[in-house]
Structure formats: C-alpha cells, structure tokens
Amino acid sequence: MLSLAGVSYAFNNDGSPRASGAFASLAFADDITAPTANRHLRIDGNNISAGDTSLLTATDTLQYGHIVDIVTHAKTHYMKGLNAGGKEYFVAFVRPEVLAQLKKDPDYQRAVITGLPREATNPFFSGAVVTVDGLVLHEHRLVYNTKGADVGSKWGAANDVDGSRISICGAQSLGMADLGAPEWAEETFQYKSSYGINVDKMFGLMKPKFYSIYDKSVEDFGCLSVDVAI
Numbered sequence: 001m002l003s004l005a006g007v008s009y010a011f012n013n014d015g016s017p018r019a020s021g022a023f024a025s026l027a028f029a030d031d032i033t034a035p036t037a038n039r040h041l042r043i044d045g046n047n048i049s050a051g052d053t054s055l056l057t058a059t060d061t062l063q064y065g066h067i068v069d070i071v072t073h074a075k076t077h078y079m080k081g082l083n084a085g086g087k088e089y090f091v092a093f094v095r096p097e098v099l100a101q102l103k104k105d106p107d108y109q110r111a112v113i114t115g116l117p118r119e120a121t122n123p124f125f126s127g128a129v130v131t132v133d134g135l136v137l138h139e140h141r142l143v144y145n146t147k148g149a150d151v152g153s154k155w156g157a158a159n160d161v162d163g164s165r166i167s168i169c170g171a172q173s174l175g176m177a178d179l180g181a182p183e184w185a186e187e188t189f190q191y192k193s194s195y196g197i198n199v200d201k202m203f204g205l206m207k208p209k210f211y212s213i214y215d216k217s218v219e220d221f222g223c224l225s226v227d228v229a230i
Contacts, residue, residue: 001093003174003207004167004223005144006034014148031206035225038077038215041070042227048073053155053227056163060229062098064107067132070168074224078214080171081134090224091136095143095164097230108132135168143167145230155227166226173222177204 001013009023009032023029034040040051043060048069074081074090081088094102102108112130130137145164146154155163167173179202187196208221 001140001142001144001167003032003205004093004169005165005225006032006207007144007165008032012148013142013144015144015146015153016148016150028204028206033207033209035223036209036219037217038212039079039220039224040227041073041224043229048226051225051227053163054157056155056161056227056229058156058161058229061101062094062166062228063102063105064111064132066226067102067135070224070226071133071135074168074170077219078212079224080222082171087134089131089134089136091138091169093138093140093143093167093169095145095230096139096141097145098143098164098166098228099137099139101228101230102137147230155229162230163227164230166228168224168226170222170224172208173220174205175208177206179203 002009002011009026009029010018010021012018018024035051037050041048042051042053042056043062043066044055045060046063046065048066049055070092071090075088079090081090083089111132143164143166146162152159155161182199182201185198187198188194189196207223209218210221211217212219
C-alpha cells in the first residue's frame, strides 16, 4: 500500500516511524514516488481539490458526491479502467473509517436503498460493500493513514488532523518484475518426524509513470490518490 500511496518505507501504514531503518535503506526504496500533480486529490468540503495534506480539515470526510467527482476526474484525465462485461471500473482501497463515513452519508444511503429492491439481498441490509458509479469500494485495514503519527506529524494546517490516502486503481496501476523461478528447499527434523519447507521468490512492484498527452506531463499511469480526513 505504501507504494501506491507514495509514502516512504521509513513509515508504517499507520504513519508511525518504522522501528527498523532497514526498509528505508533498501536499493529500491527510492523507487517510491509521491503522487503526481494530476493524480493527487483531496476531499474539500463538498468538492474535490488538488492534493495538499496541509489544507485538509477534520470535516473533509468522504461523501457520495465525492465518488461521482473522483470517477469523473479519472475518466476525463484518461486513466485506463478495468473492463468487465463491457463496462469500465476502478477499484478504491479504503480504510474502515472512511467506509463508515460514507455509510453515514444520506445521499449514499438513499442511493443504496432505492437502487435495489428492499429485500435481504440489498447491500444496505446485508452490510455488503457496493460499486458506486463504476467505483468498486474495497475495504482494507492496511491503507495508509496517520493515526499512528505523532501530533505535529499528521495532516492539516496545524498538523493535527488524522487522514487516510485512498488509492483508486485502474488497469496497470502497478508494474511487476518477475525475477526468475521460485526456489524450493525441504528439511526434516526430530528424526524425520517434522518437516519444513522453504520457498523463496524474488519479484518487485512499482507504480509506473508515463507522459500523458492529455495532461501534458508525466503522471502516475493507473493510480489516483485521494486524501480524506478520518
């Protein structure tokens, strides 16, 4: 998740400093890059604006209308979506707190209740997560947030606002380098009464960036970051 969010390995997913500095010193640690200008947004009241964590306020929580605007931004900036059944989709990785905010939004509730029959299969009654305007909401605890960061290292003008960075993923949001076949080793212990198996596999993941003829700049290819208060 840190790679998608563009956050250094010097931090954990909750924004706290990583106890071991080994991760930050890895050769590929420098490959993590912050979200590019046209792939970085923030919740701004009832609207969305250019990403800037210092401008986030505690009331900038996710609403139904934001989802419509986020998907529109992705499409008008020609992010390539995932195709399923002839339709274009994007996947949003969100913290449980962010999803809880959305479920409290009256517009979201109205859309879910009236969009499907009022029966046991309706996501409102089953607690299921829905796809909104082509955005698949995927709840994940490891989405980057600042709940573990010290006061003074959080977001907002006074660095005291807890936030989370939603990762909106389309097609090819991560590139993978496959470095050879897995290595397999087996051992026996306790007079062959216990068995151990070790599998090693080397591979790498990186957020690709390419020049966009529509934005006239180098941008994250298939990933959009959205900052929200929690």
